[in-house]
Amino acid sequence: MAENDTEEWTQRAQRVLAESRHHAGAARRALVELLDSQTCALSAIEIEDELRARRRPVGRASIYRILDELERLNLVQKLQIGQAMARYEPIRPGPGHHHHLVCDNCGTVTPFTDDGLETAINRLSRRVPMRVHEHEIVLHGACPDCAA
Amino acid sequence: MAENDTEEWTQRAQRVLAESRHHAGAARRALVELLDSQTCALSAIEIEDELRARRRPVGRASIYRILDELERLNLVQKLQIGQAMARYEPIRPGPGHHHHLVCDNCGTVTPFTDDGLETAINRLSRRVPMRVHEHEIVLHGACPDCAA
DNA sequence: ATAGAAACGAGACTGAATCTCATTCCTATA
DNA sequence: TATAGGAATGAGATTCAGTCTCGTTTCTAT
Numbered sequence: 001m002a003e004n005d006t007e008e009w010t011q012r013a014q015r016v017l018a019e020s021r022h023h024a025g026a027a028r029r030a031l032v033e034l035l036d037s038q039t040c041a042l043s044a045i046e047i048e049d050e051l052r053a054r055r056r057p058v059g060r061a062s063i064y065r066i067l068d069e070l071e072r073l074n075l076v077q078k079l080q081i082g083q084a085m086a087r088y089e090p091i092r093p094g095p096g097h098h099h100h101l102v103c104d105n106c107g108t109v110t111p112f113t114d115d116g117l118e119t120a121i122n123r124l125s126r127r128v129p130m131r132v133h134e135h136e137i138v139l140h141g142a143c144p145d146c147a148a
Numbered sequence: 149m150a151e152n153d154t155e156e157w158t159q160r161a162q163r164v165l166a167e168s169r170h171h172a173g174a175a176r177r178a179l180v181e182l183l184d185s186q187t188c189a190l191s192a193i194e195i196e197d198e199l200r201a202r203r204r205p206v207g208r209a210s211i212y213r214i215l216d217e218l219e220r221l222n223l224v225q226k227l228q229i230g231q232a233m234a235r236y237e238p239i240r241p242g243p244g245h246h247h248h249l250v251c252d253n254c255g256t257v258t259p260f261t262d263d264g265l266e267t268a269i270n271r272l273s274r275r276v277p278m279r280v281h282e283h284e285i286v287l288h289g290a291c292p293d294c295a296a
Numbered sequence: 297a298t299a300g301a302a303a304c305g306a307g308a309c310t311g312a313a314t315c316t317c318a319t320t321c322c323t324a325t326a
Numbered sequence: 327t328a329t330a331g332g333a334a335t336g337a338g339a340t341t342c343a344g345t346c347t348c349g350t351t352t353c354t355a356t
Contacts, residue, residue, distance in 0.1 A: 139272075
């Protein structure tokens with residue numbers, strides 16, 4: 001993730017938030033910046049812990065409220081990856097787009113990309129009886145360590 | 149789902165369970181039959197309610213225990229579809245294989261199939277740094293009713 | 297028939313996620 | 327710059343899916 005891509009998402013998020021009739025809360029800014037600094041999905045609890053570690057604690061209710069709002073504004077995608085809790089990550093246009101491998105043994109989550117898959121999804125999305133906004137692809141299996 | 153496909157899954161499940169050094173419990177049989185009678189994924193709570201409604205109540209602990217076991221034996225797939233709770237459905241060879249559309253507004257889950265997608269996934273599965281056992285594809289969006 | 301093992305289920309417990317509501321923070325306006 | 331009123335925040339209670347424990351019941355090999 002290049003430094004200025006990173007800048008772009010935070011700025012786009014702040015702009016979209018500002019446009020949707022809101023005050024600019026400090027908790028929200030901290031959370032947006034944290035999300036942008038990550039390369040893969042975080043759970044709400046990880047976000048809570050990390051913000052506290054950075055000396056910018058944010059209440060749990062606020063975290064979920066902000067994540068829901070970011071999701072509604074299409075700024076983050078909520079992922080339901082195998083385990084019980086949801087994970088969240090920024091939606092970035094183009095090359096940032098990826099999907100996830102999940103090791104069912106140790107729980108590790110690894111991102112991957114595939115153009116053939118995206119093509120198939122796009123074609124399919126037009127054929128299907130629903131207006132498709134997002135897609136979520138998870139491959140389950142055993143990671144190299146656990147398959148050994 | 150043709151009637152004899154239905155028969156086949158229950159029978160295969162019973163056989164695989166019998167082969168893996170088990171007694172034949174009544175709760176397990178009831179759950180296997182319920183799963184087989186469905187055309188799309190059920191949550192554990194829905195299973196609990198439906199079994200109670202059928203006058204064959206099964207304890208919650210047993211439901212989860214049996215579902216976990218069926219998953220380990222590759223007889224059911226556990227799906228993490230958008231919402232908080234997991235859903236389970238029988239793994240049937242061939243034409244039964246499908247994926248899911250989820251309406252983010254009303255929560256409706258609809259199955260779909262796509263050969264192009266399967267091809268892309270199979271190709272991809274060989275390229276990726278993990279031994280892939282299962283894949284899970286969810287398209288999120290607005291169903292015809294909610295998009296209106 | 298029965299002993300031992302496997303399966304079962306009631307209910308306590310855990311932890312993610314939601315809800316409530318009093319407090320604090322922003323910003324438009326004066 | 328002060329301030330009023332709405333928006334944002336967060337502590338804590340609550341909900342609910344899922345897990346765990348352990349005593350009871352059921353199954354099957356003998």
